[in-house]
Amino acid sequence: MKATPTHAAAAEEFLKDEERSHWHDDTLWHVRSKRDVAAQKIPEWESLRTTASQIKDNVLSNLDQLLLQFEKNAIENGIEVLWAKDADEHNQHVLRILEENQVKNLVKSKSILTEECGLNHFLEDKGYDVVDTDLGERIIQFNKQVPSHIVMPAIHLKKKEIGDIFHEHLGTDAGADDPAYLTEAARQHLRQKFIQAKAAITGVNFGIAETGGFVVCTNEGNADMGTHLADLHIACMGIEKLIPRAADLGVFLRLLARSATGQSITNYTSHFHRPRPGKKMYLILVDNGRTNQLGREDFRNSLKCIRCGACMNTCPIYRRSSGFSYGSTVPGPIGSILSPGMDLKKHSSLPFASTLCGSCTDVCPVKINIHEQLYKWRQVITKEGPSQPSKKWAMRFGGNVMSKPKLFDMMGNLARKSLSISPRGFVYNSFNAWGKHRELPEVPKESFKEWYRKNRKQ
Amino acid sequence: MKVGLFIPCYVDQFYPQVAIASLELLESAGVDVDYPLKQTCCGQPMANSGYQEYGEGPAALFRENFSEFDYVVCPSGSCTLHTKDHIYSGKENEPKVYELCEFLTDVLKIKELTADFPFKVGIHASCHGLRGLNLAKPSELMGVEFNKPKQLLEMVNGIELIELTRKDECCGFGGTFAVLEEAVSVGMGKDRIKDHEEHGVQVITGADMSCLMHLEGILRRDKSPIKVMHIAEILNAKVSKTQNQ
Amino acid sequence: MNSSKEAIIAAIKKNKPDLLPLPEHPEYPYEDNLIEQFQSSIKLNGGTARTGEGKAAIQTYLQENFTADKQVLSLVDGITGNFDVKNVQDPHELEHIEVAILEGDWGVVENAAIWLPEDKIAHRALPFIAQHLIVLLKIDKLLGNMHEVYQKINVADSGYGVFVAGPSKTADIEQSLIIGAHGPRSMVVFLME
CATH class of the missing domain: 3.40.50 (Rossmann fold)
Incomplete structure (x- = not known):
């Protein structure tokens, strides 16, 4: 298997197409701006964030009891509940359900969890026809890609490219790229899939412990079109998606869509408690590394995430480098604190793909201290991650120099002197990443300390 | 009120005029300000790179340099933040660290300046x-x-x-x-x-x-x-x- | 099979922090200009809300916008359609419904979300599979925000319930808003006394 490129290398590649990078940045900035406008309309915005964060604090500190309560109530509602330690067990559950019910074709609405588990490939390898029904997901499924954003999966593609994809897969007119025309083609195509499907898979936005039901949010209505026509509904849920009370939805639903896209709510917010008469409803509760993350004190509250994607839209690095540069199911700032917990080695460059600007923390509707966790992952990675001897040596050397005032003054002097007398070609060489597109500061005659000695300490 | 001026390492070396301006601003506001000569760096470059432990030496030196002051003032938000988060722990007997602007607005409560800058x-x-x-x-x-x-x-x-x-x-x-x-x-x-x-x-x-x-x-x-x-x-x-x- | 459940619960017990308190439900009462607020909210979601009219207006709206050969399904007393839902066993039979007329239980003005529990929609698929949606909502059923509506409803009372806040929509192609992704291509709310 090919080694995962570092974020920096993948980002550099994406940035080579300057026009596309700017387009990507502008598109997502526009979404961030819409979020600001929506949040500004809510005077209690900041206190809602605090409440949401506190509810999730309670959930994480009481997760075992809440899960048991949730399971008990769900079973009483007639939902079959399954538990999965990891991705493989999750996929096996789905496979067994499909086999037991003799279902071969299924429709799926958006679920980042099933992406995380690699469910589509798993089922396709076994001969199943898995149809993603969210428009963005269907586009990237045709294009054999994974989502580049958790809310807007095809945000990296331009309408021209989508037109070409639809021309190939749906027979739309060559060169046609009008979004209304393309959406209509997808509607006609997917309606047939909805009508034919025997099983529907959905994700879960919120599981309600006190009622044993769950909530799924969409704008397209695709989760509902799928589940209400199919004989069985399989809902896949990460164990952290729980909330204690139904009324907590009031807090989370006010925050979720506004943070995600600037809408006041998704057009459909569906509450599932019981299967339709004679039909089946399954709920798979998945760990897949979540309980490990719960045990990491510095990183556990990353599990508060409600997958709104606001941190991606605001992140100046995500916007300019695109989701694929992260090489993880959940990209962007939140992905950069979740993914190292899943595979430290593979994702060791992600916590460094940040200036620690903190914008992610301030937009997060559940107040995850994302940038502080990035800082903390850096401390872990330098000890437990892939070794970087030269960087380590440089940092130790720097720490030494900075601990010794006389040495610091001498080194500073030396550096300034050598910079001022060195030929340009010597300073701006291929090892000087700073100087590739930037000048170094002009070298002053004396340091402030030298000036101070002369002018104040005589 | 004794104020210690902390000048970030790269400002000391490359931008002395920024440090001079900061010092003069404080002096002209009548502040008793001193610049401890043994200062180097707050250790942020090491810490942000994931080597917080190599910033411990500079941090200890920092605490030593500024132990006598009521306030530390620094013309850098970033270094000030690092100092507050990783060098001090917010205890009573520690100096209070301020970035220059917030020191002028919040502590000195500056209402007017004599500066001209027609740009x-x-x-x-x-x-x-x-x-x-x-x-x-x-x-x-x-x-x-x-x-x-x-x-x-x-x-x-x-x-x-x-x-x-x-x-x-x-x-x-x-x-x-x-x-x-x-x-x-x-x-x-x-x-x-x-x-x-x-x-x-x-x-x-x-x-x-x-x-x-x-x-x-x-x-x-x-x-x-x-x-x-x-x-x-x-x-x-x-x-x-x-x-x- | 339950060994995974036990393993997960055990891991949580071992790894979770000390119990942190669950905050009280917040209240942010909102009662200004409910009708205007609802209208502006639904407009942003891609729908429309009309006011000051009776059921006759819905009937007129149907006549003006849908030809007689289209299937019209009404679940609202006093509005007549041409499709009898009583005979429908399988939701697939709703495939060609052109317009469904439903009555909402509650409407939330901050976002135009209308609560439709299972017993108000006959079939769960109906509000989605219909090409167009008309919803009648009584003005005294308007509430300020989501906190208020969750105090009024018990979500577990029905096996399924949905907040519908507008027509089916998508912006997955270059963020261009398109109404009519899979479900209704339009949604009109009639606010009535």
Whole structure:
């Protein structure tokens, strides 16, 4: 298997197409701006964030009891509940359900969890026809890609490219790229899939412990079109998606869509408690590394995430480098604190793909201290991650120099002197990443300390 | 009130004029200010690179250097934040650390300045000062607007403060990020500059010289007429109209 | 099979922090200009809300917008359609419904979300499979925000319930808003006394 490129290398590649990078940045900035406008309309915005964060604090500190309560109530509602330690067990559950019910074709609405588990490939390898029904997901499924954003999966593609994809897969007119025309083609195509499907898979936005039901949010209505026509509904849920009370939805639903896209709510917010008469409803509760993350004190509250994607839209690095540069199911700032917990080695460059600007923390509707966790992952990675001897040596050397005032003054002097007398070609060489597109500061005659000695300490 | 001036290592070495302006500002406000000569660095470069332990030596030296002071004042939001988060723990007997602007607005409660600076100025809101120290209300947070650096700049005669399209987006410096993620870093810097350029800014200012050093590096490479100046230089500026013409 | 459950619960017990308190339900009462607020909210979601009219207006709206050969399904007393839902066993039979007329239980003005529990929609698929949706909502059923509506409803009372806040929509192609992704291509709410 090919080694995962570092974020920096993948980002550099994406940035080579300057026009596309700017387009990507502008598109997502526009979404961030819409979020600001929506949040500004809510005077209690900041206190809602605090409440949401506190509810999730309670959930994480009481997760075992809440899960048991949730399971008990769900079973009483007639939902079959399954538990999965990891991705493989999750996929096996789905496979067994499909086999037991003799279902071969299924429709799926958006679920980042099933992406995380690699469910589509798993089922396709076994001969199943898995149809993603969210428009963005269907586009990237045709294009054999994974989502580049958790809310807007095809945000990296331009309408021209989508037109070409639809021309190939749906027979739309060559060169046609009008979004209304393309959406209509997808509607006609997917309606047939909805009508034919025997099983529907959905994700879960919120599981309600006190009622044993769950909530799924969409704008397209695709989760509902799928589940209400199919004989069985399989809902896949990460164990952290729980909330204690139904009324907590009031807090989370006010925050979720506004943070995600600037809408006041998704057009459909569906509450599932019981299967339709004679039909089946399954709920798979998945760990897949979540309980490990719960045990990491510095990183556990990353599990508060409600997958709104606001941190991606605001992140100046995500916007300019695109989701694929992260090489993880959940990209962007939140992905950069979740993914190292899943595979430290593979994702060791992600916590460094940040200036620690903190914008992610301030937009997060559940107040995850994302940038502080990035800082903390850096401390872990330098000890437990892939070794970087030269960087380590440089940092130790720097720490030494900075601990010794006389040495610091001498080194500073030396550096300034050598910079001022060195030929340009010597300073701006291929090892000087700073100087590739930037000048170094002009070298002053004396340091402030030298000036101070002369002018104040005589 | 004894104030110790902390000058970040790279400012000491490359931007002495920023340190001089900071010192003069404090002196002219009648503050008893001293600059401990054994100071070096707060240790942030090591810590942000994931080697917090190599910043312990500089941190210990820092505590030693400033143990006698009531306040530490520093013309950098980023270094101030690191000092507050990782060198001190907020105990009673420790000096209180302030970034220069917030020291002027919150402690000295400066109401007027004698500075003249007849130019079109764009403010670069450096992230650590903005979101870490609350020097202004970040655009992500809802609530009442405030902006301490802007409040001070508005006291400068002749200045024209320019509104930007993205008023507080990161410039892409980020310490070692600037070299590790060179492509993104430079891309972000160029976009920031474009925002200032499009609004006719002549001078980009801010409370962190590190961000400005990055932007200046790009501006100079691209032979742009736009200059960068630390906010202390502007607040301490004595530029008359004739010099402008 | 339950070994995974036990393993997960055990891991949580071992790894979870000390119990942190669950905050009280917040209240942010909102009661200004409910009708205007609802209208502006639904407009942003891609729908429309009309006011000051009776059921006759819905009937007129149907006549003006839908030809007689289209299937019209009404679940609202006093509005007549041409499709009898009583005979429908399988929701697939709703495939060609052109317009469904439903009555909402509650409407939330901050976002135009209308609560439709299972017993108000006959079949769960109906509000989605219909090409167009008309919803009648009594003005005294308007509430300020989501906190208020969750105090009024018990979500577990029905096996399924949905907040519908507008027509089916998508912006997955270059963020261009398109109404009519899979479900209704339009949604009109009639606010009535």
